[in-house]
Amino acid sequence: MRRMLNAWGHDIHFQVRQGFYLAYLLITVMYCLLLSLVPSGARADVSVLVVFSDPSALGFFFIGGIVLLEKGQNIYDNLFVTPLQVGEYMAAKTLSLAMLSTLSAAAVHLSAFGWEGFSLLFLAGILLTSAFFTLIGLGLAVRCGTLNGFFLASPFHPLTIWEVLYGLAVLVVGIGLAYLWAKRSFINHIVLKIGGRGQ
Structure with a gap:
């Protein structure tokens, strides 16, 4: 756990240094202004599309850039001779x-609606969806080095408690499988090929 937390802190520092937070601050401000x-009659629908198609898929695009950058800098040649495990690396990212x-x-939603509809369930949905897409992006990036865009759409009708539980369960299972x-x-295309044993 401590190694994962250290890697997580390093990742945040890297993302700040590489301008990820600044870039997404500007993008978030742009979304809020738009x-x-x-x-007002269409704002709820547009907000759902924005929140679940861009910020929630952010990890998918960024992880591809991160993996390609790390591969290009040969970081993996030395990374996994340290005690850091593949699972810890992936969890931190x-x-x-x-x-x-x-x-x-959260910033986009609050700018459009204030605290109305803002809840832990909303945050959990974004967090789990982002985690799922990050893992999918990582798996694709280490395999082929290129990424395709994915966009999520969310239903526009009120959800029953069973639909909410079903949606969360699908995300949790999807995250596990992803x-x-x-x-x-990652193991097959990075760890086992370290040291010049493949591209």
Whole structure:
């Protein structure tokens, strides 16, 4: 746990240094300004699209850039001779990017609606969705080095408690499966090829 937390702190420092937070601050401000121009009758629908298509998928795009950068700098050649485990590395990356996504989504929602509809359930949905897409992005990035865009759409009708529980359960199961797939991809395409044994 301590190694993962240290890696998580390092990832946040790296993201700040590389301008991720500044870039997403500007993007978030842009979204907030655009939402303020949307007629109030359509604002809820547009807000859902913005929150669940961009901030929640942020990890998918950023993890691809991070992995490609780290591969290009040969960071992996030395990283896994340290006590840091692949699972800890992945958890730190996923948590740091999911946190950035959640902060951005929260800012967009609060700017458009204030505290109305803002809840732990809303934050959990963003966090879990971002974690899922980050893991999918990581698995693709280590396999082929290129990323395709994915966008999420959310239903526009009130959800029953069973739909909420079902949605959360699907995300949790999806995260588990994506984690296992991404970890296997990372081991096969990075860890086992360290030292010039493959591209």
